[in-house]
Amino acid sequence: MSKKLFVPTKEFEEFLSPDYKDLAANGPYNGAKTVDDLGSFKEITGPHPHCAGCGVSLGIRLALSSLPSPEDTIAIGTPGCSYFALSQSAFNYSCSAFGDQNAVASGLKRMLSVRYPNTNKDVVVMVGDGGVVDIGLDHTLHSWFRQEKITTVMLDNEVYGNTGGQESGSTPKGRVLNMAPTGKKFEKIPIFEVAKASGCCYCVKVTVASPKKLGTAMRRAVLIAREIGPTFLQVYTPCPTNLKFPPSETIANAKEAEKSVYAYEEYMTEETSAFLSRIGETR
Numbered sequence: 001m002s003k004k005l006f007v008p009t010k011e012f013e014e015f016l017s018p019d020y021k022d023l024a025a026n027g028p029y030n031g032a033k034t035v036d037d038l039g040s041f042k043e044i045t046g047p048h049p050h051c052a053g054c055g056v057s058l059g060i061r062l063a064l065s066s067l068p069s070p071e072d073t074i075a076i077g078t079p080g081c082s083y084f085a086l087s088q089s090a091f092n093y094s095c096s097a098f099g100d101q102n103a104v105a106s107g108l109k110r111m112l113s114v115r116y117p118n119t120n121k122d123v124v125v126m127v128g129d130g131g132v133v134d135i136g137l138d139h140t141l142h143s144w145f146r147q148e149k150i151t152t153v154m155l156d157n158e159v160y161g162n163t164g165g166q167e168s169g170s171t172p173k174g175r176v177l178n179m180a181p182t183g184k185k186f187e188k189i190p191i192f193e194v195a196k197a198s199g200c201c202y203c204v205k206v207t208v209a210s211p212k213k214l215g216t217a218m219r220r221a222v223l224i225a226r227e228i229g230p231t232f233l234q235v236y237t238p239c240p241t242n243l244k245f246p247p248s249e250t251i252a253n254a255k256e257a258e259k260s261v262y263a264y265e266e267y268m269t270e271e272t273s274a275f276l277s278r279i280g281e282t283r
């Protein structure tokens with residue numbers, strides 16, 4: 001990503017917060033290629049509005065620091081907690097209306113392919129579980145059916161976090177939430193299986209407690225989407241505020257989930273596997 005994108009114009013400079021100026025001067029993604037580089041550059045403004053211990057903002061930071069070409073990537077989001085991290089990070093980002101993110105991303109990807117035929121322009125959808133499993137499911141599935149060359153990252157906190165705790169299709173059965181006081185009545189929708197059955201050629205289920213696995217999955221998902229077809233990451237990003245555990249226990253919560261429903265899974269088609277071998281993606 002060119003630093004110039006974030007350098008304030010002279011006329012606006014005096015109105016910007018010191019934190020934004022710091023972001024422009026010391027970000028973004030100075031050659032970062034793995035999650036190990038997080039902390040060596042400024043990638044998000046300090047006073048962002050996420051709750052302490054937010055799994056969503058951690059998931060976004062890990063994912064963005066692992067992109068193969070951040071300077072040539074645009075993220076498409078939708079309303080939800082993820083909006084706050086993405087809109088305050090040093091990154092190309094556009095927010096769709098709730099639910100149409102994969103339609104917006106499809107059009108953008110096609111337009112970028114025509115406009116820049118000789119450069120890889122990567123389009124990554126980053127939205128919550130409500131955005132994918134509930135409100136955006138139709139657009140999401142159809143982008144997979146059409147084999148759009150985009151990556152979809154679902155930040156799964158198993159709740160509508162941003163609006164105070166309603167259940168989503170991705171909430172586990174029985175979970176009691178602020179606005180689901182009698183508990184969810186049916187099972188968590190197996191969106192990972194749905195993605196496989198709907199034409200995604202690479203799908204990974206991972207949590208924020210496994211940064212290296214998340215980083216590898218993100219890099220591969222983008223590289224594969226360039227050449228083969230749609231890719232999907234389901235990332236568990238626990239929400240201490242709505243799930244009512246102490247903010248210091250986010251990683252422990254995610255580690256625990258890895259023992260059952262969030263056990264690491266990597267699925268790929270044969271064509272995808274051959275492609276990864278060809279480009280030496282074996283680490």
Ligand SMILES: Cc1ncc(C[n+]2csc(CCOP(=O)(O)OP(=O)(O)O)c2C)c(N)n1
Nearest residue numbers: 079080081098128129130131159160161162
């Ligand atoms: C069309 C539309 N319907 C409803 C909303 C209100 N809304 C904003 S965020 C949100 C929930 C988002 O849940 P999720 O996608 O899981 O993201 P999270 O906040 O949990 O990260 C809702 C219902 C909206 N902005 N637009």
Ligand SMILES: [Mg+2]
Nearest residue numbers: 128129159161
């Ligand atoms: Mg959510």
